[in-house]
Amino acid sequence: MKLADVIAVLESAYPPKTAEKWDAVGLVCGDPADEVTRVLVCVDPTSAIVQEAVEAGAQLVLAHHPLLLKGVNGVPADDPKGALVHKLIRNGAALYCAHTNADSAQPGVSDALAKAIGLTVTGPLEEAADAPGIGRVGELAEAEPLRAFVQRVADALPATVQGVRAAGDPERLVKRVAVCGGAGDSFLGTVRRLGVDAYVTADLRHHPASEHVESGGPALVDVAHWASEWPWCEQAAGILRSAFGGRVDVLVSTRRTDPWTVGATSPSAGGLA
Known part of the structure; x- marks a missing residue:
């Protein structure tokens, strides 16, 4: 060819x-x-x-x-x-x-992410005039606690130094989920309006994530950009x-091109609550 x-x-x-x-x-x-x-x-x-x-x-x-x-x-x-x-x-x-x-194709990047997690896609995260739209919204077969859902995401994606982290009540039930492969914090307002239970994306920043959680938005699941x-x-x-x-x-290629190569966790919270 x-x-x-x-x-x-x-x-x-x-x-x-x-x-x-x-x-x-x-x-x-x-x-x-x-x-x-x-x-x-x-x-x-x-x-x-x-x-x-x-x-x-x-x-x-x-x-x-x-x-x-x-x-x-x-x-x-x-x-x-x-x-x-x-x-x-x-x-x-x-x-x-x-x-x-x-990103905007169907199937595209977010369809692949949704499939890996085990979601049945129901539509785009955001409509587009000349394309299927960015991101995807889907559902799990059964609701599960956020704690279990985070492990599901971690098991579905390749390992990185960052791993997978979440913001929200660990026992919150998750069934309807929005996903966006790559950096997706520009859609925090969108997922709040959609009323999903959780949002999986990458490159979430401290202040937008904190304000999102404080305002009662869906749980956030932050993964490494490359992994997503x-x-x-x-x-x-x-x-x-x-x-x-x-x-x-x-x-x-199975070569990890995520730029982060070393990680560490503190042995204790240093007395902080």
Whole structure:
């Protein structure tokens, strides 16, 4: 298959026109006329991922996060991001990014997160004019305490230094849940209006989370950004496998690209209540 054929499938599943205006999606480097026999799917196009792609003999890295989100004037090899572009090109590998267009697709990033947790999706978290919408709302088969739900989320996602934390009454029953892969604190007002029992997302900040809980909003479940989006990798891989029927080998990277590498907990609260 040609790279152009793979791109056509990806852009059918994740239309570039649905990406946010500030986003940078699509082909970063690579010749659409080149042959592709192996693809590596990942969340972050880091140096470790590029090395993995080279070692695996992949001709395409499909990443969720853009490599060049902000405008650049060049990609010199002595620049960290430029070095990745040069390494990809030297090894005959292309880089394609599907970011907010994968967030708003159906199925998309939040569908993959909802499925991993065990939710039956009932609709989007927020409607969109030209796309299925951002985030998802779904239901568990049976209500369970927040304490158990947090463990469910932790069991469903890859382990990170941060782990999974929640804000709310540990015994609060959870059945109807909103999810948003990636940073989702901009939707705190939305989930409050929707009346869900819990909201699963990443990158929640102290003050917005505290104010949300104090105002009586749904329980918050905060996971690592990378972990919340990693289930999408298998979804995207499945789309390519289905489209090419074994003619393209599609691999999902299990390399943890979450930036945090060391964590610690205090042995006691130091006398604080």
